[in-house]
Amino acid sequence: MEKLLLKYDDYFLAVARPIIEHDEYQKMKVIPHHHGSVFEHSLDVAYLSYKIAMKFRLDVISTIRGALLHDFYLYKFKKREDKNLLAESYRHSRNHPKIAVKNAQKYFELNKKERDIISNHMFPVGLPRSYEAWVTTIADKSLALTEYTTRVYCFAYLKLYLHLVQKSA
Numbered sequence: 001m002e003k004l005l006l007k008y009d010d011y012f013l014a015v016a017r018p019i020i021e022h023d024e025y026q027k028m029k030v031i032p033h034h035h036g037s038v039f040e041h042s043l044d045v046a047y048l049s050y051k052i053a054m055k056f057r058l059d060v061i062s063t064i065r066g067a068l069l070h071d072f073y074l075y076k077f078k079k080r081e082d083k084n085l086l087a088e089s090y091r092h093s094r095n096h097p098k099i100a101v102k103n104a105q106k107y108f109e110l111n112k113k114e115r116d117i118i119s120n121h122m123f124p125v126g127l128p129r130s131y132e133a134w135v136t137t138i139a140d141k142s143l144a145l146t147e148y149t150t151r152v153y154c155f156a157y158l159k160l161y162l163h164l165v166q167k168s169a
């Protein structure tokens with residue numbers, strides 16, 4: 001795990017460690033999210049949120065803790081073929097913050113801002129009530145977009161590669 005943490009600074013890790021080393025939190029390593037895991041995604045969202053929160057002199061500790069736990073729902077989101085994908089995605093968007101906050105309260109002591117960050121990060125499904133929650137919402141959306149576009153690029157590259165290999169055969 002230490003190798004994975006090299007890209008984060010000491011202050012961030014000092015605040016994050018009690019959460020990320022928790023056995024329940026470690027379970028997120030096997031839950032997929034775009035091209036990685038929910039574990040990696042949550043750490044990246046928390047780190048970006050922390051950097052923004054520092055810049056705007058916000059509550060950095062609550063930002064890191066809340067952002068780390070924003071997707072602490074601990075289940076695999078499966079798109080079932082027989083179901084309406086849009087309706088299922090909406091349901092997931094609405095439900096997973098509620099489950100995440102419930103899980104987070106079970107294992108960690110949360111303050112009001114941390115609960116706000118987790119509960120309302122899916123804006124416009126929820127409405128952030130603090131600057132810290134807005135920061136995490138924005139960081140989450142921008143990183144999700146990057147993760148998704150990276151996957152699209154990889155797929156396009158793979159298709160092009162296969163096409164060229166086929167042509168040269």
Ligand SMILES: [Fe+2]
Nearest residue numbers: 070071096121
């Ligand atoms: Fe989420």
Ligand SMILES: [Fe+2]
Nearest residue numbers: 045070071140
């Ligand atoms: Fe997220």
